[in-house]
Amino acid sequence: MGTTRDKLVDGLYGLGWAGVKKLPEPAAVALGRRIADFAWKRRGKSVLRLESNLARVVPDATPQQLRELSQAGMRSYMRYWMESFRLPTLDPKRFGTDVEMKDEHILREALASGRGVIVALPHLANWDLAGAWAVGHLGVPFTTVAERLKPETLYDRFVAYRESLGMEVLPHNGGAAFGTLARRLRSGGLVCLVADRDLSSSGIEVEFFGATARMPAGPALLAQQTGALLLPATLYYGDSPKMYGRIHPAVEVPTTGTRIEKTGVMTQALADAFAWGIAGHPQDWHMLQRLWLDDLTDQGERP
Template sequence: MSDALYGLGWATVKKLPEPVATRLGRTIADTVWKRRGKGVLRLEANLARVVPDATPQRLAELSKAGMRSYLRYWMESFRLPTWSRQRIKDGLDVKDLHYLTEGLAAGKGVVLALPHMGNYDHAGAWVTTTLDTPFTTVAERLKPETLYDRFVAYREGLGMEVLPHTGGAAFGILARRLRAGGLVCLVADRDLSSTGVEVKFFGETTRMPAGPAMLAQHTGALLLPVTLWYDSSSTMRGRVHPPVDVPETGTRAEKTSVMTQALADAFATGIADHPEDWHMLQRLWLADLEHVEERSA
């Protein structure tokens, strides 16, 4: 059913005029928000960490705006394959892009690490179109397999090389791309596996992927945090944050910890400025997971 629904979205929404798709996304978002399901309540609980002094009314306003932003991501993603090159270029304005262009020009490879903000698929298409730079990313193995295949085909159609996020093969391929001076883009604000690195995020502990920091250490590539947010009905903004340097001292694990914390701090800066565009509808902080385990026991 999931595969069929996503297939229907890509088949029908992309044919709608943009204003119609925009209204449809907002209507769906508002309907879902009013039902106060698990995803909406989790988003609100997450936003309470980001904006700790928010009143219940303010949190409700943020979660409503957050659902609209999240559905905007999906409406745009369904329509993205039909956008012209000019529409892709005009739809994103990036601050401090020089960090990325100078890093690519240096020829040592660049790792871009992003949280679940804005529309990273649009940002990826913007990179391949505006900078004429292909890049490699990874995708979670979704179930059913046909749904995963849809996402891979969709992103490959935008100019991305997509690797499955399973086993250790992906890391080796990413490292080779970077050593050749290439670009790697990774969504990196949630990793609840045993290999995730514990960081402080808005004052509480969570885990984030070790991959971006480890790739930078192994290959000498530049590690750049990026945050995205919506500015208007037709424009998305982005910021390339200053590079995360590899510490000069410490073990590999200690360096990875320091670098991943620096990523978390950059993400937190962007999310605090635009909390409604952070699409985190899942449990993130370890304290929330511990509560679930206690209830299960």
């Protein structure tokens, strides 16, 4: 039985999905900006964490520049939510014009190979919109993994929302996700994974903006086990209503080394591609949690 707080959180998200999608697009954009600015001015834990993370990305920024960057980051984050609430109501034909993906041919050629494709991306811009683009523009359904949220009813809302866009959604903590993903890849399918934050505390250590962070081993392990192609992708908003992105060249499986060594090399290659995209558009990186090992304890996040 859910707590009063759980029910409140679920109810607020429910209002968002029910209400925002009915607003005209300019009104939704304006509402998102007002909410972002209100949250930013309160200087809560999430805003301060975002600012601390951005300080790693832009180490030469002054305190004033960091504040301005975190405000832009909160506006970008709320744009993600406003877009996501409205996505199920949009004409799929819009995805071909609302999203502009550089080097799209890399993804198309990888899919045509029949080997299966893993697209790994960071929390940049709107990864749900990128997924809707893959389904609506490329005509390719895919499988992904979602973190189990609390309350359970909120997780169910996210699953139903993403499934309405044409995604198959597996729970992160269920034990069977890896095997299901491997089967989809062996049949030539597409798997998309947000992969810049390790949720298991047992990920691969990588060098990321000059310090050590952990990122999930799953994308690299899946590529090794199934022979699927592993493609990094990065996204950003820019100054127009469009979302932009880039499909990066495939991360190759090393020909020598143990499985752990190969996984480390491949995960570092993903981290490097992610860093390239984040450095170019730091305001669109929605990382409001601790990421670097310096900011973590062995037991998890510091209170």
